[in-house]
Structure formats: structure tokens, C-alpha cells
Amino acid sequence: MFERLIAYLDSVRARDPAPRSRWEILLYPGVWALGLHRVAHWLFNGKLYFLARLVNHFSRIITAIDIHPGAQIGRNLFIDHGFTVIGETAEIGNNVTIYQCVTLGGTNPTNGKAGKRHPTLRDNVIIGSGAQVIGPIVVGERARVGANAVVTDDVPDGATMIGLKARSTLVPAETWLREFIPYGTPCDEPCEPSATGDRVQQLEGEVAVLRAEIEALKALAAQPLLKNGTDS
Known part of the structure; x- marks a missing residue:
């Protein structure tokens, strides 16, 4: 467990040049939100829904990040800063990066169908600050969603989405193969x-x-x- 924590902190440090040590990363609200979500999700799977919500509300108070206990999250999720909302049926893969003020929102529930309402983010996805990813869509592996984009359709692997409503841009292969691009937007490439x-x-x-x-x-x-x- 200790080795997994060290690996997680190192993965955050690889994507954020600001911290000077692992101890500093332990103070990040995104790290606390993810840790408390693990507890809430365990309670949720045990059908202890009230306790799961209690942990969720406590986490939201101290981190300004709202992750529904039912959301499924893979390894090494990095939420940079706060004010992020992740819905109940959201699924997040490994090594995903989410910046501040992002919503992984659901479709209108008035049709009476619960089911899958929130997005699925594949591995190595980057969601820029202020982006809104809405509905039971799939954001493909290594895809990037630029700041303030609104995404309501499936995103192909490696695509970069910008604008309202978001549209895909053509990204060169060398950009697609990069391990990490801050905020999901290649600043040295035409958008x-x-x-x-x-x-x-x-x-x-x-x-x-x-x-x-x-x-x-x-x-x-x-x-x-x-x-x-x-x-x-």
C-alpha cells in the first residue's frame, strides 16, 4: 500500500512542476478528495449509502471537489485544484488529469431511466479547466479536452477537443504520442x-x-x- 502511495505521488509530481516534495503533494485537495472517495466508494459498494454520502459531503467541504461515491476511478487520477464535479455513473481510467472547475455531468434524468448517465474517460485523458463533459459518452485514450470546451459526443482516441460545442482538431502524431500536455491543449501547435x-x-x-x-x-x-x- 505504501509503495502504491509513493507511485501515485510520483505520478502527480510528473504532471505538476510546482511541488518541491511528496509531502507537499499530500496537502493537495485532489489527493484528499481521491483518498476519501476510495472510502466512500467502498461503502457505496457495500450498500451503506448514507455513510458513503456522509464521507462524500465531508470531502466536498474540505476539498471543494464533489465525487459521487458511485463513480469508478482508476489509478493515478490527478485533480489539480478544486471545484470539480464527477457524477455517479462516471468511469475514469488510469493516469487521467482533470484541472479545476470541470464537470463530468449526466443527462436529463426526467425520462425515468437511471442507467449510465455520465462520461467514461479512458486512460491518459486530460480535461482542461472549466470543461464540461456531459452525458454517457466515451472520451478516447490520450484525448485532450481544452479549457472551457463543452463535449457532448464521443471523442476519438488522441483527439483534441476545443470550443462550444467542442470540435475535434487535427493533432500531429508526435503530439499525440506525448506522455502529458498541461491543460490538454498543445500551446505550440495550431488549434x-x-x-x-x-x-x-x-x-x-x-x-x-x-x-x-x-x-x-x-x-x-x-x-x-x-x-x-x-x-x-
């Missing part, structure tokens, strides 16, 4: 689809042609002045 870049290049080419034409017209306009000056 718009390639068609936009092609359009920009086209417009820049047209501007260059227009500039050349203007210079040619200026040269033609200056020729009579030069000739008149020579004759005089």
Missing part, C-alpha cells in the same frame, strides 16, 4: 483545423500579389516625371 491555415496562406499570397501590382503602378506613374525632368 484550428488545417483548412483555416490553408485559407490564411491563400490570403497572404493574394496580399503579396496586390503589393507587387501596387509597386508596379507606382513605377509606371513615376516614369513621365523622370522624363520631363530630363528634358528640362
Whole structure:
């Protein structure tokens, strides 16, 4: 158990350059929220629902992170900062990173069907701050959800989702293979689809042609002045 804790703290340190030691990581609200969730989830599976909720409410008070006791969470989840909500039927894989103010929310329960209502995050997913991932969708392995994106459809493996409503961007293979990208958004790569870049290049080419034409017209306009000056 001690070795698993050390491995978990080291996984957090690999994704966050701020802490100077493992002891500092032990003070993180996300670490406390995950530890208390393990207790609440154990009680929930034992059908001790009131006690599970009691632990859940205590955790929310001290961490500002609300994880329903029924949520299934894999190894090495890192919740950076707080104000995150994870719903009852959410499933989270291994080595997932969630930044502040994220919601893994459910669909409208008024149809009377409980079932699967919340997202499934596969391994190595990164959810940027303020993102809303809603409904029983699947976010594929190594996918990234950018800050403040709203995702309501399945996300392919390795895709980066941005915007309202989130759309997938084309991510180069070398970016997809990176172990970790902070906030889920590759800051040194274009975040718009390639068609936009092609359009920009086209417009820049047209501007260059227009500039050349203007210079040619200026040269033609200056020729009579030069000739008149020579004759005089």
C-alpha cells in the first residue's frame, strides 16, 4: 500500500512542476478528495449509502471537489485544484488529469431511466479547466479536452477537443504520442483545423500579389516625371 502511495505521488509530481516534495503533494485537495472517495466508494459498494454520502459531503467541504461515491476511478487520477464535479455513473481510467472547475455531468434524468448517465474517460485523458463533459459518452485514450470546451459526443482516441460545442482538431502524431500536455491543449501547435491555415496562406499570397501590382503602378506613374525632368 505504501509503495502504491509513493507511485501515485510520483505520478502527480510528473504532471505538476510546482511541488518541491511528496509531502507537499499530500496537502493537495485532489489527493484528499481521491483518498476519501476510495472510502466512500467502498461503502457505496457495500450498500451503506448514507455513510458513503456522509464521507462524500465531508470531502466536498474540505476539498471543494464533489465525487459521487458511485463513480469508478482508476489509478493515478490527478485533480489539480478544486471545484470539480464527477457524477455517479462516471468511469475514469488510469493516469487521467482533470484541472479545476470541470464537470463530468449526466443527462436529463426526467425520462425515468437511471442507467449510465455520465462520461467514461479512458486512460491518459486530460480535461482542461472549466470543461464540461456531459452525458454517457466515451472520451478516447490520450484525448485532450481544452479549457472551457463543452463535449457532448464521443471523442476519438488522441483527439483534441476545443470550443462550444467542442470540435475535434487535427493533432500531429508526435503530439499525440506525448506522455502529458498541461491543460490538454498543445500551446505550440495550431488549434484550428488545417483548412483555416490553408485559407490564411491563400490570403497572404493574394496580399503579396496586390503589393507587387501596387509597386508596379507606382513605377509606371513615376516614369513621365523622370522624363520631363530630363528634358528640362
